[in-house]
Amino acid sequence: MRAVLVGPPGAGKGTQAQILAAELSVPKVSTGDIFRANVSGGTELGKKAKEYMDRGDLVPDEVTNAMVKDRLAQDDAAPGFLLDGFPRNVPQAEKLREMLGELDTTLDVVLELRVDEDEVVRRLSGRRSCPECGRVYHVEYDAPKTAGRCDAEGAELYQREDDREETIRHRLKVYRDQTAPLVEFYASEGLLATIAAAGAVEDVTARAKAAIEDKARKAGA
Numbered sequence: 001m002r003a004v005l006v007g008p009p010g011a012g013k014g015t016q017a018q019i020l021a022a023e024l025s026v027p028k029v030s031t032g033d034i035f036r037a038n039v040s041g042g043t044e045l046g047k048k049a050k051e052y053m054d055r056g057d058l059v060p061d062e063v064t065n066a067m068v069k070d071r072l073a074q075d076d077a078a079p080g081f082l083l084d085g086f087p088r089n090v091p092q093a094e095k096l097r098e099m100l101g102e103l104d105t106t107l108d109v110v111l112e113l114r115v116d117e118d119e120v121v122r123r124l125s126g127r128r129s130c131p132e133c134g135r136v137y138h139v140e141y142d143a144p145k146t147a148g149r150c151d152a153e154g155a156e157l158y159q160r161e162d163d164r165e166e167t168i169r170h171r172l173k174v175y176r177d178q179t180a181p182l183v184e185f186y187a188s189e190g191l192l193a194t195i196a197a198a199g200a201v202e203d204v205t206a207r208a209k210a211a212i213e214d215k216a217r218k219a220g221a
Contacts, residue, residue, distance in 0.1 A: 001026055002105060003212065004083045004096075006182055007113030008175045009168065010120035011197045012204060016113065017084035019205050020212070026080035029071050031064055054161055056171040058088055058178065065095050072099060089178045090185050109215040110186040111208055113197035117172050125165045128157035191215075 001024045005013045014030065021028035035053065038046030049059045058064075068086050071077065087093040100106055126139040130150035137144050137157060144151050161167060186192040193211040197204050 001080045001082075001212070001216070002100070002108045003081075004087070004107060004110045004186075005113065006110055006179070006186070007197060008115065008117070008120055008179075009171045010123045011113040011115045012201070013084050013113055015201055016197075016204060016208055017082050019201075020208055021082040023209065024080065024082065024212075026082055027076050028082050028084060029068065029077065029086070030083075031059075031068065031085040034067050034071070035059060056162060056167045056174060058174060061089070061092055061095070064088075065092065065099075068096070069099050072103065087182065090181050093182055093185055107191055109193055109212055110182075110189075110191045111211060112183055112192060112194040113204070113208075114194055115197040119198060120172060121165055121168050124163050124168050125159075127159070127163045129160055130155050130157055 003020075003024075003026075005017055005020075007013050014032065017028045017030065035046070035049045039050045039053070040046070045063060049063070052059050064086060068083075072081060083096075087096050096107075122140070123138075126141070128137045128139060128144075128148075129135070130137075130153055132153040132155045133150060135150060135152065137150075144157065148157055149155065150157060162171070183192060183194075193215050195204070195207040195211050
């Protein structure tokens with residue numbers, strides 16, 4: 001199975017990608033993980049990527065494309081993969097098609113996770129992080145025992161820059177302007193399956209699996 005997850009920030013793509021990749025027995029390929037590893041490692045790529053990420057902007061295509069191409073060429077991705085965070089726009093989608101053509105393969109399904117924008121803001125702006133252990137809480141859904149303090153370390157929790165409402169709203173605008181056209185692109189390719197991403201994680205997973213299985217069944221018919 002070769003699949004792509006599409007959806008706005010806060011739609012739960014990372015969580016679903018982790019679960020679905022395990023269910024499908026394929027590697028999860030996340031550009032977000034690659035970017036964060038470079039940022040924490042202080043690489044030149046990480047420094048460049050951080051400038052864009054801190055503003056809520058997208059990392060330039062040429063940087064992202066090169067990383068993804070190298071990853072998909074690795075042996076563990078030969079039987080299949082689940083892409084999370086790529087492609088983000090139509091030019092990247094066209095580049096991905098070209099990459100897969102060079103590997104003599106194609107995509108099977110593009111799963112769109114759809115969620116209300118106000119719900120995205122509520123999910124992301126409520127997150128608080130511990131500066132010592134890195135645990136992430138949520139003021140509504142997973143609050144610490146003592147308000148504003150990490151349960152384990154007692155450290156004062158903080159809100160990451162990219163979890164501030166103004167940054168989230170900007171990221172959503174970027175998504176609407178640059179990534180949302182992917183829905184139309186992949187619909188025209190006959191690859192798109194859309195599900196509601198609201199509700200419990202397990203419910204979203206069940207919808208996702210059903211949509212993937214339905215697409216695979218129709219493709220094999």
